[in-house]
Amino acid sequence: xxxxxxxxxxxFAVGILVAIITPMIxxxxxxKRLSMIGDALSHSSLAGVAAGLLxxxxxVIGAAMACVASALCIEAMRKRITKFSEMSVAIIMSAxxxxxxxxxxxxxxxxxxxSFFFGSFVSIDREEVWFAVAVAALVLSCFFLFxxxxxxxxxxxxxxRLSGVKVGVVNFLITMLTAVTVSAAARVVGALIVSxxxxxxxxxxxxxGKSFKATMAxxxxxxxxxxxxxxxxxxxxxxxxxxxxxxxxxxxxxxxxFAFRKFAEKIKIQIR
Amino acid sequence: xxxxxxxxxxxxxxxLCLLDGVSLEVxxxxxxxxxxxxxxxxxTLLKLIIGELQPKGGRIRLFGQDISAFRDWRKVGYLxxxxxxxxxxxxxxxxxxxxxxxxxxxxxxxxxxxxxxLVGMEGHKDAxxxxxxxxxxxxxxxxxxxxxxxxxxxxxxxMAGLDAEACEMMYGILFRLAEEGxxxxxxxxxxxxxxxxxxxxxLCLEYGSVVELGxxxxxxxxxxxxxxxxxxxx
Numbered sequence: 023x024x025x026x027x028x029x030x031x032x033x034f035a036v037g038i039l040v041a042i043i044t045p046m047i048x049x050x051x052x053x054k055r056l057s058m059i060g061d062a063l064s065h066s067s068l069a070g071v072a073a074g075l076l077x078x079x080x081x082v083i084g085a086a087m088a089c090v091a092s093a094l095c096i097e098a099m100r101k102r103i104t105k106f107s108e109m110s111v112a113i114i115m116s117a118x119x120x121x122x123x124x125x126x127x128x129x130x131x132x133x134x135x136x137s138f139f140f141g142s143f144v145s146i147d148r149e150e151v152w153f154a155v156a157v158a159a160l161v162l163s164c165f166f167l168f169x170x171x172x173x174x175x176x177x178x179x180x181x182x183r184l185s186g187v188k189v190g191v192v193n194f195l196i197t198m199l200t201a202v203t204v205s206a207a208a209r210v211v212g213a214l215i216v217s218x219x220x221x222x223x224x225x226x227x228x229x230x231g232k233s234f235k236a237t238m239a240x241x242x243x244x245x246x247x248x249x250x251x252x253x254x255x256x257x258x259x260x261x262x263x264x265x266x267x268x269x270x271x272x273x274x275x276x277x278x279x280f281a282f283r284k285f286a287e288k289i290k291i292q293i294r
Numbered sequence: 295x296x297x298x299x300x301x302x303x304x305x306x307x308x309x310l311c312l313l314d315g316v317s318l319e320v321x322x323x324x325x326x327x328x329x330x331x332x333x334x335x336x337x338t339l340l341k342l343i344i345g346e347l348q349p350k351g352g353r354i355r356l357f358g359q360d361i362s363a364f365r366d367w368r369k370v371g372y373l374x375x376x377x378x379x380x381x382x383x384x385x386x387x388x389x390x391x392x393x394x395x396x397x398x399x400x401x402x403x404x405x406x407x408x409x410x411x412l413v414g415m416e417g418h419k420d421a422x423x424x425x426x427x428x429x430x431x432x433x434x435x436x437x438x439x440x441x442x443x444x445x446x447x448x449x450x451x452x453m454a455g456l457d458a459e460a461c462e463m464m465y466g467i468l469f470r471l472a473e474e475g476x477x478x479x480x481x482x483x484x485x486x487x488x489x490x491x492x493x494x495x496x497l498c499l500e501y502g503s504v505v506e507l508g509x510x511x512x513x514x515x516x517x518x519x520x521x522x523x524x525x526x527x528x
Contacts, residue, residue: 053383174393177383180374184344184367185396185442232422233386 024257032151033143033210033253033264039158040207041219041249045227045241046165047203048220049234050196053176055108059096060217062111063204066092066118068213070205071138072125081138082150085213086205092118093201097193141212141265143253150209157206161199172196173234211249212265219245222272229279248272295358297322297446297477298343303352304502305335305342312338314502316352320479322445325472328481329507330499336481337375339499340448343479344372356446368397371444373435375451375481380431382424387415387434390423394438409441410434412467414460428455436464446477453484465490 024030051059067085074084092114099110129135137145165172174182175192183189207216223244224237231237252268259267298320305313312335320326328336341347343354345361354361357369371394380390391406410416413433423431432455439447447468453461461484468478469490487496496507 170393170396173385173389174396177380177385177390177393178374180344180346181372181393181438182396184370184372185393186368187396228384231384232420234384234389237384 024254029144029146030253030257032146032148034250036146036151036154036206037143037210037249037253037264038246039154040203040210041245042242043158043161043203044207044211044216044219045223045245046161046238047196047200048224049238049241050172050176051200052221052224052228053234054196056111057221058108058111058115058217059093059200060204060220062096062115062118063089063092063201064208064213064216065115065122067205067208067216068122068138069118069125071208071213072122072129072135075129075131075135076125080149081134082153082205082209085138085208086153086202088118089201089205090198093197097197138208138213139265140214140263141208141210141268143210143256143264146209154206154209157202161203164195164199168192168195210264211268212263215265215269218269218272219248222269222276223248226272226276226279229283244272244275248275295322296320296355297324297357298479299353299355299358300339300343301353303339303342303354304350305338305347306350307338311502313342313349313499316499316502316504318497318504320446320477322477323472323475325468325478325494326480327487327494327496328479328499328504329483329496334499335502336499337450340372340450340479340481343448344370368442369445371439371442371447373439373447373449373452375454380423380435381428385423386420387423387426387437388419390434391419391438391441394440394442398442406437406441409437412440413437414463429457429460432456433460433464436467440467440471444476447471447479449478449480449482451482452480453482469493 025034048060051057066088070084070086070088071081073079073088074081096110096114099113100107103109126132126135134145171182171187171192174185174187175189175196179189204216207219211219223241226244227237227240231240248268248271251271252264255267255271256262256264296319298318300316300318303313303316304311316339328339330336338347342349343356343361344367356364357366387410388403388406391409392402394409395402395405407416407419410419413436415430415433415437418426418430418434423434426434432452436452453464456464468480472478497504498507
């Protein structure tokens with residue numbers, strides 16, 4: 023039985039928490055036209071993981087610190103190069119992967135470093151479970167308290183400012199939440215796959231949702247389904263990486279929804 | 295007290311003088327149309343009024359207060375010209391109109407619905423805005439401003455994408471808001487303004503400064519615009 027193993031219990035606990043909060047953040051970054059930010063932060067998190075392993079700090083904490091620093095750099099650069107603000111994401115991603123590449127050469131246990139690429143449920147320890155619980159609690163409470171501000175800023179930053187929303191504070195909060203979410207998700211899903219869990223459930227739900235709130239709720243359901251499917255598959259199919267399985271299930275689901283919608287539209291036109 | 299009072303405003307963009315000694319006033323209950331060629335600085339002027347850009351010189355006062363000290367921005371509604379970012383946003387019309395009521399209490403849904411009715415979009419309240427046409431989206435964005443009951447409306451091409459009937463409806467709403475005491479400054483090239491010339495003022499921004507157009511000049515501008523929709527020279 024899959025749940026008789028403590029490491030699987032931990033994997034499911036962290037996986038479910040991450041699956042709930044990641045698409046919520048994803049919804050914000052996708053609608054802010056910053057889909058690649060998850061990629062940039064997760065690549066930077068690898069630099070933090072390598073630094074953590076090198077200096078004897080918990081690699082997840084190292085990843086969180088690297089993510090926060092990278093997110094702050096992206097936000098600062100976006101303000102300075104407003105016309106090509108998406109360049110800031112690419113620059114930080116390059117810096118992160120470059121630093122991770124250099125530092126990984128000095129890491130004594132390459133296996134633990136490699137486990138962060140595509141995720142590993144076997145190696146989640148107690149501390150990391152608590153870190154995921156804390157991050158999930160933080161993200162959920164921020165969405166509960168500031169949902170209207172988040173929505174307003176993402177939809178129309180200028181109007182939000184005129185209405186009295188503290189746009190700078192809200193943007194800073196979104197950046198920080200994105201950073202900690204990416205670092206929490208990097209362990210289970212894998213640093214290279216985090217952004218797919220951030221974007222693919224949102225892409226699927228955008229085909230079906232009738233409002234922002236509904237789209238966000240549906241994206242959480244998709245994310246949970248992908249994560250659970252990925253965890254089950256990687257447990258029963260030997261050699262299958264959790265992150266890879268989650269991403270592929272997501273992509274297949276997106277392709278199926280997209281094809282079904284196109285087919286349904288065609289049928290509708292023919293009926294008319 | 296003027297709702298907007300601008301004196302000798304100047305603004306440079308990348309070393310190019312865009313506004314040079316612009317002065318204008320908009321009173322409570324007044325609808326003022328601002329016209330002028332492309333690139334003459336009309337949208338820039340609106341951005342200066344909301345404090346998004348900093349002027350090189352001159353003074354802007356809103357509701358009698360210098361904008362550096364002005365804090366009551368909730369009185370000001372702004373309709374942007376560029377809606378590219380919002381066109382495919384996954385939100386319903388109702389959610390968008392509700393943003394205009396941020397920080398307010400009471401029957402907000404009722405107010406939002408009332409505003410949607412005013413612009414003839416109540417039947418689309420649950421529609422995703424990404425599925426609406428450009429003109430319908432424009433009406434939703436107007437409904438958001440109407441729901442908020444601002445005292446000053448700054449509108450950048452509010453009639454863009456609207457058909458003749460919708461334009462008339464929109465003018466009707468704007469004049470009614472003006473009668474109720476709101477001040478409105480709108481950047482517009484819309485020729486259906488012809489029918490409303492006696493009820494509002496038209497200013498023209500050209501070569502960095504503002505001139506008020508008299509009836510004759512205005513008629514010429516309208517004629518010119520009707521004959522050559524692409525040209526904006528007065």
